[in-house]
Amino acid sequence: MGKGKVTVMDHPLIQHKLTIIRDKATGTKVFREVADEIAMLMAYEITRDLELEDTMVETPVVTAKAKTLTGKKLGVVPILRAGLGMVEGVVKLIPAAKVGHIGMYRDEKTFEPVEYFIKMPSDINERTLIVVDPMLATGGSAILAIDALKKRGATNIKFMCMVAAPEGVKALTDKHPDVDVFIAALDEGLNEDGYIVPGLGDAGDRLFGTK
């Protein structure tokens, strides 16, 4: 592994749901639903360190001391297309989060990422950004996406993916050691076509039914 902090979220529910989306017999509808559920479970874990402050609440019984989120700003940044499949799951838990989009495709021969779209909230320098993409293969797409966010002023970034290859985790944590990486499964590696093994195939195509 590289220099950054890496957390593997191997909760039983996440592992069970991952098996469903790894299965090649799983169609688009179920793939989308289960990917959404995995993203929500991961968001629950990734938000464990959100800051709380004291407040008062009037219950039907008494006025009591209680806790509330500080309202520190968050952003979710899906890497298109496949990252879109993780947005709903996160914003269901954090409805105040703004969403920035970054479009990236991987050249099929060289595996080099190409950026084709970016639209961010204007205040990304004030936000904790959670970059989401189901797949971290060579790491090229995640590295370029995070480069683009840092260039625009982002300083507090987390990366969350479902399936990662060790090569991608090393490349990402070497290049961006300040970015905490959260993954649901660390797979064996990459095949000659740049696919994660065992992986789940092309996440974008499986989410959107494009193959």
Ligand SMILES: O=P(O)(O)OC[C@H]1O[C@H](OP(=O)(O)OP(=O)(O)O)[C@H](O)[C@@H]1O
């Ligand atoms: O770590 P890397 O080697 O860069 O590969 C991972 C990238 O490949 C996939 O996107 P893809 O290029 O297939 O685009 P899509 O989401 O539009 O299908 C995936 O969603 C990641 O963004």
Ligand SMILES: O=c1cc[nH]c(=O)[nH]1
């Ligand atoms: O296995 C892989 C590798 C890159 N992108 C995917 O969607 N799947």
Ligand SMILES: [Mg+2]
């Ligand atoms: Mg794809």
